[in-house]
Amino acid sequence: MSSSVSSLSPELVIPSGVAPLLTIEHLTMRFGGLTAIDDVSFAAGEGEITAIIGPNGAGKTTLFNCITGFYTPTVGRLTLRARGETFLLERMDGFRIAQKAHVARTFQNIRLFSEMSVLENLVVAQHNELMKASGYTVTGLFGFRGYRKKEQEAADLARYWLDRVGLTRLADINAGNLPYGAQRRLEIARAMCIKPTLLCLDEPAAGLNPKESGELNALLNYIKDEHRIGLLLIEHDMSVVMEISDHVIVLDYGSKISDGTPLYVRSDPNVIRAYLGEDETEALPPEVEADLRKDLDPQNREGA
Numbered sequence: 001m002s003s004s005v006s007s008l009s010p011e012l013v014i015p016s017g018v019a020p021l022l023t024i025e026h027l028t029m030r031f032g033g034l035t036a037i038d039d040v041s042f043a044a045g046e047g048e049i050t051a052i053i054g055p056n057g058a059g060k061t062t063l064f065n066c067i068t069g070f071y072t073p074t075v076g077r078l079t080l081r082a083r084g085e086t087f088l089l090e091r092m093d094g095f096r097i098a099q100k101a102h103v104a105r106t107f108q109n110i111r112l113f114s115e116m117s118v119l120e121n122l123v124v125a126q127h128n129e130l131m132k133a134s135g136y137t138v139t140g141l142f143g144f145r146g147y148r149k150k151e152q153e154a155a156d157l158a159r160y161w162l163d164r165v166g167l168t169r170l171a172d173i174n175a176g177n178l179p180y181g182a183q184r185r186l187e188i189a190r191a192m193c194i195k196p197t198l199l200c201l202d203e204p205a206a207g208l209n210p211k212e213s214g215e216l217n218a219l220l221n222y223i224k225d226e227h228r229i230g231l232l233l234i235e236h237d238m239s240v241v242m243e244i245s246d247h248v249i250v251l252d253y254g255s256k257i258s259d260g261t262p263l264y265v266r267s268d269p270n271v272i273r274a275y276l277g278e279d280e281t282e283a284l285p286p287e288v289e290a291d292l293r294k295d296l297d298p299q300n301r302e303g304a
C-alpha cells in the first residue's frame with residue numbers, strides 16, 4: 001500500500017489498497033426534514049467494481065444522484081481523480097459531470113431511445129463529440145475531413161461495443177423491440193460509448209434471468225479488466241454482488257454501516273441485522289455466531 005493511501009482516513013481505505021478513483025467525504029443529502037444520506041464517507045478504487053448495497057430506502061439512488069449531478073449535495077466533497085485530472089463533482093452540474101469528468105450512468109428503469117435502432121442508440125450517445133468536431137456549425141453537412149474522421153470513429157466505437165454485448169446481428173432493429181436482457185446490455189454499451197472514467201450502474205441485474213445475469217457478470221468483468229475504469233454498482237441481487245465486486249459499501253437509513261470485501265460484509269452482524277432485523281440475528285445458531293465473530297476479528301479481516 002502506498003504511503004498516500006495509508007495516510008487516508010480509515011473511512012476512505014480501499015480493501016485492496018488500489019488508488020482511489022472516487023472519494024466521497026461526509027456526504028449528506030437532505031430533502032426538507034428527511035435526511036436521505038447522513039455523513040457518508042468512502043472511496044472507490046480505480047479498475048475495481050464497488051457495490052453499493054442496502055435495504056429499500058437506504059439512500060443508494062440518492063447517492064448516485066449526488067455523484068452524477070442530478071442532486072447538489074447538502075454537505076460533502078465528492079472528488080474524482082482520473083486521467084491526470086481532479087474534478088470536484090459537488091460543484092459541477094450533471095452535463096459537465098458527464099462531458100468533462102466522463103461519469104456515465106444507467107438507470108433502474110431502462111431509458112433507451114426505443115424508436116431508434118440499436119446502432120443509432122450508440123451513435124447518438126456520442127453526439128457531443130461529433131458536435132465538437134463540427135465546431136458547432138454545419139461543417140458536417142459539407143463532409144469536411146476532420147468531421148468525417150470523427151464520424152467514422154463514432155461508428156467504429158459503436159460497432160465495437162455492439163460486438164462486446166453480442167448485439168451486432170440486431171444492430172438495425174428498434175431498441176424497444178429487443179428482449180429485456182439485451183436492452184440492459186445495450187444501455188451499458190451506450191454508457192461505454194462516452195468512454196467513461198467511472199460507470200454507475202443502478203440495478204443492472206433487475207429482471208434478468210440466471211443466464212442473462214451470468215452474461216451481465218461476464219460483461220462487467222470484461223469492462224473492468226480490459227478498460228480499467230471504475231464501476232459503481234447498486235444491486236439487490238446478492239449473487240451478482242458477491243461474485244463480481246471487489247469492494248462493498250452497505251447503507252442503511254442513509255448511513256454507512258459496513259465497508260469491506262464481499263467476504264467481510266457478508267458476515268458483518270450490522271449487515272445481517274439491517275437485512276434480517278434484530279430478532280433473526282438473536283436466533284443465530286452458536287456456531288454461526290462464532291464464525292461471524294471470527295470473520296470480524298481484525299486479525300482475520302480480509303484486506304485489513
Ligand SMILES: Nc1ncnc2c1ncn2[C@@H]1O[C@H](COP(=O)(O)OP(=O)(O)OP(=O)(O)O)[C@@H](O)[C@H]1O
Nearest residue numbers: 031034035036054055056057058059060061062063
Ligand atoms: N427527491 C426526493 N425528495 C424527497 N425524498 C426523497 C427524494 N429522493 C429520495 N428521497 C427519499 O430518500 C430516501 C432514500 O431513497 P433512495 O431512493 O435513495 O433509496 P434506495 O436505497 O435507492 O431505495 P431502493 O432500493 O428502494 O431503490 C427515501 O426515504 C426516499 O423516499
